[in-house]
Amino acid sequence: MEDLTQEEWAEQLANDDNAVVLDVRTDGEVAEGVIPNAIHIDIFKGQGFIYALEELDKSKNYYVYCRSGNRSGQACSIMEQLGFENAYNLEGGIMAWTGDIVDFK
16 A cells, blocks of 8 residues: 555556546545546445455556545555555545546446
8 A cells, every 4th residue: 555645646547557546435425526437435334345345356556535535545454455456545535636526427
């Protein structure tokens, strides 16, 4: 797991052909908008969160965010324990995000 600043996260994501953006916020938070192309798995789903992670391709690079960076940091740690090699936490979360935000589809 690696914590990346907003700039590092955005730049690395833009240059990564193997990237997946993962939003771990609640449904209510996601309704306010997401970073483009994000998939959503709520970390508060407990074991359901683990099950959903285990369905993901571990060979991808995951760019993980939440509201402030705390839950996404926890998510990255869990992902590391499950065998994901590349999980990047967005420092400051979506609250500090200066890039595009779109409606969740």
